[in-house]
Amino acid sequence: MSLNKKDKFLVKLEKEVIKLDKKFSKLLEKKKPVSLYEPCNYILSSGGKRLRPYLLLVAAKSVGGEFKNAYNAAMAVEILHNFTLVHDDIMDNADKRRGRTTLHVRNDLSTAILAGDTLFAVAYESLLKDCNENHKEVVSTFTDCIIKVCEGQSLDKEFEIRKDVNLSEYKTMIHDKTAALLEASCSIGAQIANGTKEEVKALSQFGKNLGLAFQIQDDLLDIMGNEEEFGKSVGIDLVDGKKTFLFLTALEKAKDDDLELLKKLVNNNGIKKNQIKKYKNLYIKLKIIEIAEKEIKNYTNKALNSLNILKDSEAKNTLIWLANFLIKRSK
C-alpha cells in the first residue's frame, strides 16, 4: 500500500522524533555528579510527543532556516517542558507520567526538585548554543514564556480550590500554562532562522492558537477519548473536579437541576467514578461536545490563517498538516 500525503508527513515526524530522542538520551549522559544527572536523563529519555521541538524546527524551516541550525533551541523548549512536568507532577501528587514512575516517587522529593531546576538551567544552556545576532530577543522570548508558564501553573493550582472560576479565566490559564510554550517554540524557531518581524509574529500566533486548540482537545479527550488509545481512564478530570473548558461551558449553559448537578462537583471537589456517565450525558444534552469541537476548530483555523503570509513550502505544508493532525489525535 502506498503512503498517502498525510502519512508522508507522519513518517517525517516520526523520523524526527527518533532523532530527537537520540539527542536527548546523549545530552547529559556522561555528566557528573551522577546523583544529579541520572534523574535528569531519566526524564529526558522518557519519550513524549516531542511536539514543541518539532514545531520549532519546522517554524525555522518555514522562514528559510535549516533544521541543523536549530536543534539546540528545539531541545531547549523540550527540556523546559520536561522541567515543568517534573515540578507539576510533584504539585499534583502524580505517580505516573508517560507510563513511567514520576521522579519524586522513583527517587525522592529533593531529587525531583533539583532535577527540575537543573533542566531549567540546561534549557538556557542549550538555547544559547543556537543564538546569534538576535540573541537578546530569543532569550527574552524564552524568559517571558517561562514566567507565563509559572503564572499559568499558579492559576491552575488556584482554580483547584476556588469555586467561582469562569470560562474567561480558564482561557487565560491555558494560554499561560500551555499555549505560551507552543507560541514561544514557533517564535524562537522563526527568530533563529532570521525570519522577518511579520513572519515571527505570524508563527507566534500559529503556535498560540494551536496551543489553545490543543488544550481544549485535551479536555475533550478526557471525556470522549478511547480509553485504550488515550492511555488513561476516561472522565478523570470529572473525578478530580477539574474546571475544564467542557465543565465551565456547561456551568454557563446549565439551569435548574442540571446546574445543581454541576455545582455538586465544585462543592465536593470532584465526583465518584460511577457518576461519570451521568455527567457525560449532561454534557451531551447541553451540546458541550459540539461547542468544544467548534472552539477547537476555531482556534485551529485562526492558527492556519496566520500562516497565510508565509511563502508556500514543504515546511509550511508540514505546519498545516500538524495543526490538522493534532485535532484528530486520540491521545
Add this chain to the structure above:
Amino acid sequence: MSLNKKDKFLVKLEKEVIKLDKKFSKLLEKKKPVSLYEPCNYILSSGGKRLRPYLLLVAAKSVGGEFKNAYNAAMAVEILHNFTLVHDDIMDNADKRRGRTTLHVRNDLSTAILAGDTLFAVAYESLLKDCNENHKEVVSTFTDCIIKVCEGQSLDKEFEIRKDVNLSEYKTMIHDKTAALLEASCSIGAQIANGTKEEVKALSQFGKNLGLAFQIQDDLLDIMGNEEEFGKSVGIDLVDGKKTFLFLTALEKAKDDDLELLKKLVNNNGIKKNQIKKYKNLYIKLKIIEIAEKEIKNYTNKALNSLNILKDSEAKNTLIWLANFLIKRSK
C-alpha cells in the same frame, strides 16, 4: 565620635542594602496572579546580607562602570540566590530562614516550588535589562553558574548519606554551591561595565576565593560563633552530622580514639547536643580551628591578590574592605 575608615565603608554598604531592599520590595508588588507573586515578594523582602548584589555593583564600579547601570543585574544575582534558598529549605526541611517561617511551611509545598521557579525566571528577566553588547557572555556566565549551583546542591545532598566524603570533594561542593555565585556576581558586574578580559578574570577570581573563604568561615562560625550574634545555636552542624571543612580536616588528622569519635558522628548521622563540647574540644586539640582560620586567610589573600591588576579606586578599596569585613563577621 568620628567614623574611622572601616566604618565609612560599612555606612556605604548599609545605605546600599536599604536601597536594594526597597527595590526588591517593589519589584513584583503589583504583579498578578497574587497567589504566585505574594509568596515571591515575601521571599524577596525578607532581607539578608545582600552580599551578592553589592559585590556585583562594586565590581562594575571597580572597572569604571556606574551602579545605576547595573542594578537590574545586581538584583538578578540576589533573586537567583533567593530561588536557591526557597528550594534548598524544602530539601532541608527547614522551618526558619532569616528569622521568618520558610515558604513551604508558611504556605505549602506547591507554592514554594512554584515561587522558586518563578524567581528563577524573574532573575533572567532582571538580568536581561542590563545586558547590552556582551549580552551573550553575560547570560552564559549566569547560566553556567546556575548549573554549578545545582551540581553543588546535589553533591551536598549526596554527602549527607555518603560515609566516605573527603576534603577535596568538599571543596568542589562548596565551590559549586556557594563560591560559583559570588564568582558570577563579580564577573557579571565587570562584564556589564565593559571591563577588559583581564579585569573580568581578576574579579571572577576575587569572587570565587571570597566565596570559598566565606563558606569555611560559615563552618567555623557554627562552632566558634557567639550564639546571640550568630542567630542560631552553636554546634548545629555537628548535631546534623554535616561533613564540614572542620569535620573533614579533623577526620584526616585524627588517630585512634579521636578517629573513632569522629567516625561515630558519621555512622550515627550526627551527635546529641550534650556531646557538642566534646567534639569542640577535639577540634581544639587537633588544632582544627587554627587550620580553618589559616585556610580562610589563604583564600582571602588569594582574593585580594587578584585585585592587584585593577587601577586604584574607591571601589577597589571597597572590595578590599569587604573581603576583610567578611572574615571578621560574626553571622
